[in-house]
Amino acid sequence: MTFPEATTYHLNSIMFDHLPLLxxxxxxxxxxxxxxxxxxxxxxxxEGCQETITHALEYEHGTVVEKLKACQGSLWTWNNEQCxxxxxxxITFCDYFQGLFTCNGLNESPVVTEVVKxxxxxxxxxHLNQAFLQEExxxxxxxxxxTKSPRVDGDDVVDFYLDVxxxxxxxxxxxxxxxxxxxxxxxxxxxxQPISFCMVIYKMICKIIVNRLKPIMxxxxxxxxxxFLSLHGVMKKI
Numbered sequence: 001m002t003f004p005e006a007t008t009y010h011l012n013s014i015m016f017d018h019l020p021l022l023x024x025x026x027x028x029x030x031x032x033x034x035x036x037x038x039x040x041x042x043x044x045x046x047e048g049c050q051e052t053i054t055h056a057l058e059y060e061h062g063t064v065v066e067k068l069k070a071c072q073g074s075l076w077t078w079n080n081e082q083c084x085x086x087x088x089x090x091i092t093f094c095d096y097f098q099g100l101f102t103c104n105g106l107n108e109s110p111v112v113t114e115v116v117k118x119x120x121x122x123x124x125x126x127h128l129n130q131a132f133l134q135e136e137x138x139x140x141x142x143x144x145x146x147t148k149s150p151r152v153d154g155d156d157v158v159d160f161y162l163d164v165x166x167x168x169x170x171x172x173x174x175x176x177x178x179x180x181x182x183x184x185x186x187x188x189x190x191x192x193q194p195i196s197f198c199m200v201i202y203k204m205i206c207k208i209i210v211n212r213l214k215p216i217m218x219x220x221x222x223x224x225x226x227x228f229l230s231l232h233g234v235m236k237k238i
Contacts, residue, residue: 180193
């Protein structure tokens with residue numbers, strides 16, 4: 001065997017569709033091994049990195065290997081003292097987006113709604129607000145891609161989604177957020193583009209709601225708009 005000591009663990013996940021695998025190629029080796037020093041490229045854009053390297057190389061008078069070890073130790077110390085921790089970065093991003101999507105306390109909805117023309121009839125509004133039914137859940141399930149999992153098994157599928165859609169207490173609006181840099185060397189939160197990877201549970205709920213909205217979508221979205229409706233595209237307006 002190539003890896004006779006390899007062991008694989010199936011981890012649990014309550015957030016995503018697939019269960020992660022954890023593999024130890026050589027458990028006894030990794031348990032004894034010290035943490036390896038790796039130079040982080042992001043350090044090069046942080047003030048103080050170059051000075052730390054220069055100082056370590058200039059004040060160590062030994063061999064090249066000894067100079068590199070001194071530089072390694074200096075960078076470890078500098079990183080622990082100066083660089084922002086992952087937890088601090090997380091708090092910074094969370095605070096920014098929470099502030100961005102939090103109401104400022106001003107309630108101007110009456111002023112806005114006064115100038116908005118009513119497009120939905122009372123009967124349509126009552127249909128939109130009625131409790132979701134088992135048939136709507138089953139329709140959305142049949143529209144799922146065959147390799148996707150609803151994350152709930154057996155007869156519990158319909159009951160689970162009905163509970164969520166009809167005012168239940170289950171919290172399923174979690175997502176994995178990935179930050180895509182807009183520039184080469186981002187230093188501010190606004191220089192990242194957030195991309196979310198939603199769970200299938202979240203997508204299923206959205207599909208059920210969209211199916212209910214589809215019949216009235218042509219009434220509330222004008223035909224010359226290029227998005228939000230199937231078969232509408234930017235090229236059709238050129």
